[in-house]
Amino acid sequence: MADHSASIVDGCVVLDRDLAVPSRWLRDHGDDAGSLNPVSKQRLTDTFAIDRDIAPLAVALDRDWLDVDWSDGARTGHDVAALRKLASSRRRPAVRSDAGFTIPPELELWGEPPAVTWFDAEVIEDDDRWVDALSHLRTFGWVAFDGAALGETPTRKLAARIGYPRNSIFGDLWEMKSGATEHMDSAYETFALDVHTDGTYSHDAPGTILFAQQIRTGDGGDSVLIDGFAAARDFRAANPEAAHLLTRFAIRAHYIEPGVHLLAERPPIRVDEDGKLVQLSFNNYDRAPLLPADGLVDEVIDAYNDFRAVFSDPARALRHDWKPGRILVFDNWRCFHGRTAFTGSRTFLGCYTNHEDLEGAYRVAGLTL
Ligand SMILES: [Fe+2]
Missing domain, CATH: 3.60.130.10 (Clavaminate synthase-like)
Incomplete structure (x- = not known):
């Protein structure tokens, strides 16, 4: 199992000391049962109600699972390995x-x-x-x-x-x-x-x-x-x-x-x-x-x-x-x-x-x- 770390730096969750995850994106991409149907993976998060200035208040890492407490009172949970893979993917729009x-x-x-x-x-x-x-x-x-x-x-x-x-x-x-x-x-x-x-x-x-x-x-x-x-x-x-x-x-x-x-x-x-x-x-x-x-x-x-x-x-x-x-x-x-x-x-x-x-x-x- 990977040895992960999580911290909050400049209002942003930083994973393994090298990957800064955009806060608004992270708030929208929880893997917990309140964010995502665990079987169909249909989204349950109200994407459109997320505050543009949403900020993480606390992070807690338990093995390969990350909990984040947010400034809007919500808590999201994240599969760290999946999060790392996703957050490091990059897309550019077609020209x-x-x-x-x-x-x-x-x-x-x-x-x-x-x-x-x-x-x-x-x-x-x-x-x-x-x-x-x-x-x-x-x-x-x-x-x-x-x-x-x-x-x-x-x-x-x-x-x-x-x-x-x-x-x-x-x-x-x-x-x-x-x-x-x-x-x-x-x-x-x-x-x-x-x-x-x-x-x-x-x-x-x-x-x-x-x-x-x-x-x-x-x-x-x-x-x-x-x-x-x-x-x-x-x-x-x-x-x-x-x-x-x-x-x-x-x-x-x-x-x-x-x-x-x-x-x-x-x-x-x-x-x-x-x-x-x-x-x-x-x-x-x-x-x-x-x-x-x-x-x-x-x-x-x-x-x-x-x-x-x-x-x-x-x-x-x-x-x-x-x-x-x-x-x-x-x-x-x-x-x-x-x-x-x-x-x-x-x-x-x-x-x-x-x-x-x-x-x-x-x-x-x-x-x-
Ligand atoms: Fe439909």
């Missing part, structure tokens, strides 16, 4: 000189949420009217249906309209039932779910997400959608340097459960070679430890937090009130989604499609891309 990005003009960005339009579920099987629903999805990033039959059939037909159900660790079509335990994911809990995108741990994140409600008792549990492209536009206008950094600095994310360990990384704001905004990726629950970059720790954390502060503004939130027979489809590369807390039980069918299939469906329908 790109153009700070801007463009957004296709045919998209109608909504900083404030539009009224919810519910399409009759019969539209799914109607070749002509289906194009109206698809156009709504293209323009606003989401489309909602009401009056669908219960069971898998409408969701499968809808996925087939776009492409095909994408298989994943959850299956091609999966049941999401509150209190279920087959996956170690926060989506199966009853607390409010911070807005995020799915599949940050996948190199090719799902393009669309389909949710079809089957059973509902109790109150709450509205779906919350945010137009991420509108938020990215507003974020860049207010803070171009930070937006530029988030187009260049890859954030890692992981999904862990017994027999599964996925990991991927990309910039939260992904811009293509032509400077067009193509994809947003942000899920703080599934974020893997941030690799500190030389001289950029605070800049990256600030940019990450500031972007989240812009897009999670409740004034941007479009709420879909659920009842059985309603189906919501949204573009997971454009919209952030979350959920309000709820009581009672709630069962959904969920399904993903690929983004290239969504783009293909737009082309086939003659919609502008």
Whole structure:
């Protein structure tokens, strides 16, 4: 076992007398059960509430475990070997000189949420009217249906309209039932779910997400959608340097459960070679430890937090009130989604499609891309 030492020097935890660990970063990267789910490694720390001037007050080393008492009253625990490996990793952002990005003009960005339009579920099987629903999805990033039959059939037909159900660790079509335990994911809990995108741990994140409600008792549990492209536009206008950094600095994310360990990384704001905004990726629950970059720790954390502060503004939130027979489809590369807390039980069918299939469906329908 390595012979470690820990001390506080100039308001910073210093490991083994040679590695100064950035305080704000360290406060956010505890390995203790209050900071991290011990099995799924999903994050429990409120990253965004950490004081920029957070400082360590005391450190205690017990073999290979470091406890840190913080100026905000919290105590975090750290696996020293893992911490040393992580904190000595270095990342530099990719070089790109153009700070801007463009957004296709045919998209109608909504900083404030539009009224919810519910399409009759019969539209799914109607070749002509289906194009109206698809156009709504293209323009606003989401489309909602009401009056669908219960069971898998409408969701499968809808996925087939776009492409095909994408298989994943959850299956091609999966049941999401509150209190279920087959996956170690926060989506199966009853607390409010911070807005995020799915599949940050996948190199090719799902393009669309389909949710079809089957059973509902109790109150709450509205779906919350945010137009991420509108938020990215507003974020860049207010803070171009930070937006530029988030187009260049890859954030890692992981999904862990017994027999599964996925990991991927990309910039939260992904811009293509032509400077067009193509994809947003942000899920703080599934974020893997941030690799500190030389001289950029605070800049990256600030940019990450500031972007989240812009897009999670409740004034941007479009709420879909659920009842059985309603189906919501949204573009997971454009919209952030979350959920309000709820009581009672709630069962959904969920399904993903690929983004290239969504783009293909737009082309086939003659919609502008
Ligand atoms: Fe999700």
